[in-house]
Amino acid sequence: MMLLKILFRNAFHNKLRSSLTILGIAVAILAFGLLRTVISSWYSGVEAASTTRLVTRNAISIIFPLPISYQEKIRQIAGVKIVSYGNWFGGVYIEEKNFFPNFCVEPKTYFQLYPEFVLDPLQQKALLADRKGFVAGRKLAERFGWKIGDTVILKGTIYLGNWDFVLRGIYHGRDETIDETQFFFHWTYLNEVIKKRSPNWADKVGFYMIGISRPDIAPDVALAIDNAFKNSLAETLTETEKAFNQGFIAMSGAIVTAIQMVSFVVIFIIMAVVANTMAMTTRERTGDYSIIKTLGFGAKDITILIFGESLIITATGCIIGIILTFPAAKAFGHSLANYFPVFLVSAETIYYDIAAAFLIAVLAAIIPTRHAIRIRIADGLRRIG
Amino acid sequence: MTQQNNTIVEIRNVYKSYHRESLIVPVLHDITFDIAEGEFLALMGPSGSGKTTLLNLIAGIDKIDKGTIRVGDVDISTLSETELAHWRANSVGFIFQFYNLIPVLKAIENVELPLHLTSLPTKERRSHAEMALNLVGLSHRMDHYPGEMSGGEQQRVAIARAIVTDPTILVADEPTGDLDRVSAEEILSMIERLNTEMGKTIIMVTHDPRAAQRAKILRHLDKGYLNDDASQNPL
Ligand SMILES: Nc1ncnc2c1ncn2[C@@H]1O[C@H](COP(=O)(O)OP(=O)(O)OP(=O)(O)O)[C@@H](O)[C@H]1O
Ligand SMILES: [Mg+2]
Numbered sequence: 001m002m003l004l005k006i007l008f009r010n011a012f013h014n015k016l017r018s019s020l021t022i023l024g025i026a027v028a029i030l031a032f033g034l035l036r037t038v039i040s041s042w043y044s045g046v047e048a049a050s051t052t053r054l055v056t057r058n059a060i061s062i063i064f065p066l067p068i069s070y071q072e073k074i075r076q077i078a079g080v081k082i083v084s085y086g087n088w089f090g091g092v093y094i095e096e097k098n099f100f101p102n103f104c105v106e107p108k109t110y111f112q113l114y115p116e117f118v119l120d121p122l123q124q125k126a127l128l129a130d131r132k133g134f135v136a137g138r139k140l141a142e143r144f145g146w147k148i149g150d151t152v153i154l155k156g157t158i159y160l161g162n163w164d165f166v167l168r169g170i171y172h173g174r175d176e177t178i179d180e181t182q183f184f185f186h187w188t189y190l191n192e193v194i195k196k197r198s199p200n201w202a203d204k205v206g207f208y209m210i211g212i213s214r215p216d217i218a219p220d221v222a223l224a225i226d227n228a229f230k231n232s233l234a235e236t237l238t239e240t241e242k243a244f245n246q247g248f249i250a251m252s253g254a255i256v257t258a259i260q261m262v263s264f265v266v267i268f269i270i271m272a273v274v275a276n277t278m279a280m281t282t283r284e285r286t287g288d289y290s291i292i293k294t295l296g297f298g299a300k301d302i303t304i305l306i307f308g309e310s311l312i313i314t315a316t317g318c319i320i321g322i323i324l325t326f327p328a329a330k331a332f333g334h335s336l337a338n339y340f341p342v343f344l345v346s347a348e349t350i351y352y353d354i355a356a357a358f359l360i361a362v363l364a365a366i367i368p369t370r371h372a373i374r375i376r377i378a379d380g381l382r383r384i385g
Numbered sequence: 386m387t388q389q390n391n392t393i394v395e396i397r398n399v400y401k402s403y404h405r406e407s408l409i410v411p412v413l414h415d416i417t418f419d420i421a422e423g424e425f426l427a428l429m430g431p432s433g434s435g436k437t438t439l440l441n442l443i444a445g446i447d448k449i450d451k452g453t454i455r456v457g458d459v460d461i462s463t464l465s466e467t468e469l470a471h472w473r474a475n476s477v478g479f480i481f482q483f484y485n486l487i488p489v490l491k492a493i494e495n496v497e498l499p500l501h502l503t504s505l506p507t508k509e510r511r512s513h514a515e516m517a518l519n520l521v522g523l524s525h526r527m528d529h530y531p532g533e534m535s536g537g538e539q540q541r542v543a544i545a546r547a548i549v550t551d552p553t554i555l556v557a558d559e560p561t562g563d564l565d566r567v568s569a570e571e572i573l574s575m576i577e578r579l580n581t582e583m584g585k586t587i588i589m590v591t592h593d594p595r596a597a598q599r600a601k602i603l604r605h606l607d608k609g610y611l612n613d614d615a616s617q618n619p620l
Contacts, residue, residue, distance in 0.1 A: 002494060002501050009489035291485040294446055295499045296474025298467060377446040378438075381481065 007308035021277045025317025028270035033325035035263035036349040044342040049242035051215035056208040059235040065204035079221040082211035084109035091154030102183035104190045113211045116174040123169030133168035137180035141170045179341035267356045275364040282368035289372045290380025299373045310365035318357035394420035399452035414609045425580040425587045427600030434606040436590040444477045444556045445469045474502040478547030480557035484539040486531040493527040496545045517545035537568030557589040
């Protein structure tokens, strides 16, 4: 149809202006997409959380430990299938900036409970056989070039001194959303050393990780666990893994909110830019729209022309922006792998991109369309002379 | 074709004023006259006398304050905005001083544009448009954009666009106002031929005496009043 021809050609008539606007939209969509990806990768731990796992910690604070003796009692509670446990170790490899998460765990139960960390059975056997053995995620091992059998020394920040470990296995994520940057070693190794140094601090764990048989019993089991330790020296707080992970994020909630706001500001700014472009182009075309109306075309046709042009420009920018988001996110994720172990552009982010672009297109077109429809033909034609 | 005396446009006691801020500026006063079918009328008068305003009213792109305007058997003063648009599409061909072609459409597409409001199938739209372009001698410019044509050529495309729907009346507002002498003569001859050979009723606003000479009848507007005596062109 002729109107489509007109609006397509109008959209690219002023090449410089259209290109600059499209570039602006592409950059805005790219920025928006990256910021949203930062947010979603922040939440990736929450998303990846299993609904059949609970975490039990000290009711007062995560920084206080629980006795190892709780393990037996928890295991006996109905619905509990596996009990594992661990401590945050907080070791540093060579220097501070080489940050990665490191924990001591009970490896046998831990890898049962976390099937998303895929470990070769032979490597697992080797790990269990070596008190000083450890397992690293694939990305972590690659980052420092560790090979099986290598000795790695971590400097303790909570548990002072140099700790030496031997790499016995490298785990892979079950899929690309799984964090492959973690470091796990034997809880018993840590405990033995502490026992020698300060027996009072020995036989303590930071948290219990509990596998239950069905998601729907989670609240009951959590309650049963906490009730079991009511009025003891160390009362417990049990929650789903998701809630537990969320608790960590809540601490950085303000930052997330700030990023979220910036992402909307970006969209708002580009909206103003596109609105300005549309206002300029439609003003220049006042005469065209008037002649089109003179020939007998109506408000509907003018609306199609202006909204169509706005949509084409924004859609082009949006598509370019989305296409650029993937390599950009890859580069971004690569250089910030330490902070964002999982940095993937989600489908949701793309939907947000498209929704934002659509919103931009529509809002930018409303006022120019109203103006073009309302202006009297005689006045619109007079503008040409 | 012989001139018929059937009235095609009937203008009765038409008043028109514009509102400028709080001021009301009267532009046309009690205009009454008829235009016969097949007539070629030149509307003359000094700048600001209301020629364009009157032409716009007859062509249905502006609304009168008082009076009636009939074109054919339609009282266009009673039509709604939408009905008026529909009526224009079928009944009026427009030629403007600045051609007013759509810059992003090729010559042929510009001519075809008004046919998109008719029920004509695609193929026939194209062949009608080709015929109209042929008539103004621009078949070889079919695929050119307005920016690639001279003023005279653009005006010829505009004429093709005006006649392609076979309208009841043709209105032209200073069609030669932006052209050099040679191109102007060419355009005038073409308009004249539309009248003499095809029997089109033409209403042309101009203040160029040379252009007015081509018309059969002259009417003068002065400060919004019609000088009652329609003068038969001496030609
Ligand atoms: N939209 C408008 N608002 C206010 N005044 C207007 C408007 N359009 C026209 N006028 C006034 O109406 C009067 C007649 O204008 P019109 O354009 O009909 O004159 P014209 O005879 O065509 O003049 P020209 O030969 O210069 O084209 C002028 O005084 C003009 O300023
Ligand atoms: Mg005028």
